[in-house]
Amino acid sequence: MPFEDYNILLPPWMDTHETHAKYNIAETCVASISLDDLRGLSEDSSSEIWSSSTKLTYGTIRGSEKLRTNLADRYSAKKPFQAHNILITPGAISANMTIFYGLIGKGDHVICHYPTYQQLYEIPKRLGAEVDYWRADEMKKWQLDIEELKGLIRPNTKMIIINNPHNPSGAVIPKATLDSLIEVAEEHDLIIMADEVYRPIFHSISPGSPDFPPSILSLGYAKTIATGSLSKAYSLAGIRVGWIASRSSEIIEACAQARDYTTISVSQLDDQIAAYALDNNCIHSLLSRNIQLAKRNLEILDSFVESHRWACEWVKPVAGTTAFVKFSNMGAPVNDVAFCGKLMEETSVMLVPGSRCFGEGKDFKGFVRFGFCCETEVLEEGLEKMRLYMKKGYRTVPLADEEGA
Ligand SMILES: Cc1ncc(COP(=O)(O)O)c(C=O)c1O
Structure with a gap:
């Protein structure tokens, strides 16, 4: 089958935005390290x-x-x-x-x-x-x-x-x-x-x-x-x-x-x-760094979700580096593609729209994937920008199935 017959979902979104997003809180890797860092952990x-x-x-x-x-x-x-x-x-x-x-x-x-x-x-x-x-x-x-x-x-x-x-x-x-x-x-x-x-x-x-x-x-x-x-x-x-x-x-x-x-x-x-x-000389300290980072960052994301319960809900993650959070307005899911697009444009915060990248446009309307194991400062600053956006711009985000993507 020719390539154009397939709708590749996530990689183009990541490619388009990840190199210029100031706050990439969509990345699925635990904050990357250098060879110097690796040697330091050994x-x-x-x-x-x-x-x-x-x-x-x-x-x-x-x-x-x-x-x-x-x-x-x-x-x-x-x-x-x-x-x-x-x-x-x-x-x-x-x-x-x-x-x-x-x-x-x-x-x-x-x-x-x-x-x-x-x-x-x-x-x-x-x-x-x-x-x-x-x-x-x-x-x-x-x-x-x-x-x-x-x-x-x-x-x-x-x-x-x-x-x-x-x-x-x-x-x-x-x-x-x-x-x-x-x-x-x-x-x-x-x-x-x-x-x-x-x-x-x-x-x-x-x-x-x-x-x-x-x-x-x-x-x-x-x-x-x-x-x-x-x-x-x-x-x-x-x-x-x-x-x-x-x-x-x-x-x-x-x-x-x-x-x-x-x-x-x-x-x-x-x-x-x-x-x-x-x-054995390295793996334990590397994993300990990464699990601690994941725990710390998850608590930060948790407090964001808790303070925005009027707009979002989730099943709090248990493992891994990602969280799938559903955003809605007055009970109706927002257009997650438009939401992520506006966030990127207006705040340089990068997230992944769930319906576009995981649901082929049909499922997971309103869902947004966070990758929360980035550097803690990036997560904190990104969520701070989002907090401001939630106060001012969020009400302009269209609902799912409305125009605006
Ligand atoms: C579930 C899953 N499998 C595999 C990969 C590919 O990862 P890599 O090729 O970097 O090991 C990813 C990347 O996001 C993933 O989420």
Whole structure:
């Protein structure tokens, strides 16, 4: 199908506004860091991240042993995970793409969590699969209903795709739902693919909670795949390193074949930076910085939402870096595209309109996605500008379905 037949939603909005927004409070990465910052976070600041005398070969094709071992350790809490069951990719976006390209085609049926990152359902469609949405319900704290999933399964269903923690709502799929999901998948011999790019930013749920979601790889079913990256939770989007992990060697080999046509290897420099960040000397302080930042910033956003209850409501996020907030006027949802456009134009505050970027124009009218894990000062100043706008300009924002976008 030609590209113009597809309505790509979020990337053009981000591209148009993010380079000149003064207050980007839409970004999904935890505030990015530099190599100097990374070295400063390491307990072993004397160790080199990269030796400039190293020859710049392709490196290890599937990703360096060091990086894959560091990652395998992250999945070994319950049962050892092997480094050879991991493939390194240029970001999670490429990890997701590789999985779909390797495993999904015409004639397959796929069930995808909705709303979510558009790539997760759009690429399977482009590859010729039939896609059904498994809708997270705003009225039920963005939870997924297993009975609804059962009703979506067809004889040709091949894969169930989830995003946990969830972009845009910041909800998590709780352990009990994951257990039931595994049962259903096992019964029908389906692959579960979990985009876990926002793990482990758990700012409002503790590992001791019965709802705390383990990685999909820890639940005892082999036909599961997790993707992740250094971009969001580890503040290193600029190195473009992500991964595919599965306990099934068959799945990994199918993805490796697909990857041979698209990737060869990731940059050796990027691989080494990622390995350094995920090393035991560094990962704990990096995650501690990021979870603290997420907690602090969420409280700031919470106080904004609480003081504007007359205009907005939300299901307060539990994990990840995003929040999905619904804005209305006298009970009717506002035109979120016009609202975000006006905010950008008049205050240089950047947000993401939910109906345009997550709902194909039909769903999520009035919703706005915040990415609240930016530098705290940016969030504070951005929300201050928004406060002024809410007093003066908000009443001029048209309602959903009115003109003004
Ligand atoms: C759910 C989800 N998956 C994957 C990605 C891609 O991230 P990256 O390629 O930087 O790892 C994003 C980016 O916003 C995302 O939100």
